[in-house]
Amino acid sequence: VFDPTPVISDIPRTILDRVLARTSWLSCNIVEAAEIAGAGDVEAIATRLLSNHCPSAEGVVIRAGAKGCFVRLADGTAQAVPGFKVAAVDTNGAGDTHIGAFVSALSRGVPPVEAARYANAAAALSVTRHGGSSAPTDQEIQTFLGDDDPLTTVHSRKQEAHF
Incomplete structure (x- = not known):
């Protein structure tokens, strides 16, 4: 499980990519997720995280503070959880x-x-x-x-x- 924290921009990309490639579950907030996968809506970012950055992950969880979180599984299942x-x-x-x-x-x-x-x-x-x-x-x-x-x-x- 990897949760990059707000210092994600300080992690050298080569190291970050190696960690993400080995990640089973990625958990981050929307800002951190966009730092990894680029801007977009939460569904697009989650899709890119799984397909381009965390190829062996079971899923990603993108937190949105008081709004809850968004879960996307490797099988394509996705759901906002309030x-x-x-x-x-x-x-x-x-x-x-x-x-x-x-x-x-x-x-x-x-x-x-x-x-x-x-x-x-x-x-x-x-x-x-x-x-x-x-x-x-x-x-x-x-x-x-x-x-x-x-x-x-x-x-x-x-x-x-x-x-």
Whole structure:
């Protein structure tokens, strides 16, 4: 899993290309994604990331702050996953919380789009707290989502977010 952070423009392109070629999952915000793949709408950028930059990746997650994130899988499946409205007090660490929660959910067998929803909830909770070490626990995320078991909960409603 690779999350390039805002210093992406400081990474030499030859090194970045080598890392991206080995990446299973890419997670970044829209600015970082455009830095790698060029400008465009989130769907076009995600497509280029997978086809041109991360050829062995299972998918990419492009974060859009409070709006949520966009998930594109190698099989062409793509979905916007909306964020949650909360009273933000400190956004420091929200991206780190997001990728950590996403990977945690994937490691437990949660499908990628549901893992993204879980990550959106974790990030939403993290911004309601002060400081960079504000990631919520799994129980806090489950309570926030109202889910008893993320491995068996399936959300069939179509989720859309606008980027």
